[in-house]
Amino acid sequence: QVQLVESGGGLVQAGGSLRLSCAASGRSFRVYGMGWFRQAPGKEREFVAAITWDGGNIFYPDSVKGRFTISRDNAKNTVYLQMTSLKPEDTAVYYCAATGSDLIGIAKSYDYWGQGTQVTVSS
Numbered sequence: 001q002v003q004l005v006e007s008g009g010g011l012v013q014a015g016g017s018l019r020l021s022c023a024a025s026g027r028s029f030r031v032y033g034m035g036w037f038r039q040a041p042g043k044e045r046e047f048v049a050a051i052t053w054d055g056g057n058i059f060y061p062d063s064v065k066g067r068f069t070i071s072r073d074n075a076k077n078t079v080y081l082q083m084t085s086l087k088p089e090d091t092a093v094y095y096c097a098a099t100g101s102d103l104i105g106i107a108k109s110y111d112y113w114g115q116g117t118q119v120t121v122s123s
Helices: none
Strands: 002-007 010-015 018-026 033-039 046-051 066-075 077-085 094-101 117-122
Touching: 002 094, 018 033, 018 094, 018 117, 033 066, 033 077, 046 066, 046 077, 077 094
Parallel strands: 010 117
Antiparallel strands: 002 018, 018 077, 033 046, 033 094, 066 077, 094 117
């Protein structure tokens, strides 16, 4: 089992920045690929970013590429999502997740999920 706890969400104006953190506990964090997803009201969960267990591969969808940066610190069992140039359409609950699969860009590949943290971007 892996437990994931997100933090760092909040209210920010358009153009601003936030950094989300996801602290993991339980089984060895370093073996898992980690991802960030988001879900806005009335919409499906959306892939935001993913990073392999060693940080060697990172993926983003076009909607956030160049604005969001995922990173991880295996010594601290933590994954981060730095978000810049935020837009109102980035408003959502953000979830981190862990997977033992190589398919880190697909939500159904993930075995463990956090409870989510709300990000609200005002215009």
